[in-house]
Amino acid sequence: MESDRPVGRGAKVRAAVHAATLAELVDKGYAALTVDGVAQRAGVHKTTVYRRWKDRESLIVDTVAEHMAMDIPVPDTGTAEGDLGALARSLVQSFTTPAGQAILAAMFTGAAHLPEIAEARRHVFHDRLRRAEPVVTRAVARGELPAGTDPAGLLKTLAAPIYLSLLITADPLDDALADRAARIALAAARAGALGPAVREDREG
Known part of the structure; x- marks a missing residue:
């Protein structure tokens, strides 16, 4: 005790x-x-x-990693369209809170030069991809997506328009953007553009 x-x-x-x-x-x-x-x-x-x-930087890195690793609930709406839309909206919402904006500013501007921040960023994003993979595997099992669809590739395709707007174009981060990102990812997967061959090419 x-x-x-x-x-x-x-x-x-x-x-x-x-x-x-x-x-x-x-x-x-x-x-x-x-x-x-x-x-x-x-x-x-x-x-x-x-x-x-040990210092200010290690404290910030630990806080950033802890906050970004907080679970984004993995949706289970019963359809690929519903799940991907909900996942994209959750991602948008996590970036539009004051805390989310402060974390992003630290990760991509103020503390971006720290190797520990880059490592934390990679770890957290890979962890989020892993946690969300059931959204894709369930959709494949239901026959909504082609067999062999690469979960990580689909989820990166889902996130890409959101990060582009966030970091480059400064377009509004809202549900409309989230829904558009979900439709793009779903269309690419259904067209067979996110199958295992894409992953093999990327790794090769």
Whole structure:
């Protein structure tokens, strides 16, 4: 029983510091964030923060990875069109909250030069692809998509218009964009453009 108490305290401190770091990113941005500010907001001493994170960058990386790894619910509407539309809308919604915008600013601008941020970005996005794969495998099993449809390829096709609008064109991020992205991905998959040959070519 004694070993449970420090774990609980540690988990509470970690959650409080993560929440404070995220709030500081929202309020002040990456450049102005300090360990002192995070500690004050979390209600802990800065030495408590430094015991768990060696510096400001490692704290930000850990917070970004934790936040981005939060589960986006995997829909099961009974149709490929419904599932892909719901998945795309969830992705759009995750980017339009203040926290989501602050995280993206850190990941793609302020902290983008950090190798740890690039690694966290890759890990989180691959994890999200893996979690969402059942949407595609169920659709194949129902006969809605061709056998051999590459789940990762389809999900990247779904996300591509959203990231293009987010990072390049600055078009509105809304349900209309999400629904259009879902229709594009579904049409490409049904046309056989996202089969295993695409994956083999990409890996070869």
